[in-house]
Amino acid sequence: MIITFIISSHYVTFSYPNHKPLFVGCDFGIDLNSRVAIVGPNGPQQGDVRKNYRLRIGRFDQHSGEHLTAEESPAEYLMRLFDLPYEKARKQLGTFGLSSHAHTIKMKDLSGGQKARVALR
Structure with a gap:
């Protein structure tokens, strides 16, 4: 079985600005069948994030x-x-x-x- 990732992350460190890292050296992938939500001002501070050309990013706020x-x-x-x-x-x-x-x-x-x-x- 071939798995196509829409996002793959390699050795990524996640943290909030000016805070201790939440994850260090994290590797993960999100495939085409996944639906995920990223909540808040998170983001990779280090590492490599690759996005598939079929990736669609939407935004939804509480209002x-x-x-x-x-x-x-x-x-x-x-x-x-x-x-x-x-x-x-x-x-x-x-x-x-x-x-x-x-x-x-x-x-x-x-x-x-x-x-x-x-x-x-």
């Missing part, structure tokens, strides 16, 4: 859900925003881990985590 409309359901929101049929909007919501029962609930009644999944769209 990403503020643009959602309170009276729409997640399915209605995606249908309006992307001109999707109902079934495709629900399938898209499912790919982001939003439970099917939440697809038709008004945004104002969703939890913060559920709203975050809709905002990821």
Whole structure:
């Protein structure tokens, strides 16, 4: 089996600025089937990080859900925003881990985590 990495790190030291290192001499790879989140101002201070040309980096902050409309359901929101049929909007919501029962609930009644999944769209 061949594993294609989108990021590979070799002998990397991770630390926060002006703090003691969290990891020293770390080797790891992230493959095409992985979904990862890097939280906070971390970053390699030393070492080699290589990125695959297919790598896509997205950003999500804690206020990403503020643009959602309170009276729409997640399915209605995606249908309006992307001109999707109902079934495709629900399938898209499912790919982001939003439970099917939440697809038709008004945004104002969703939890913060559920709203975050809709905002990821």
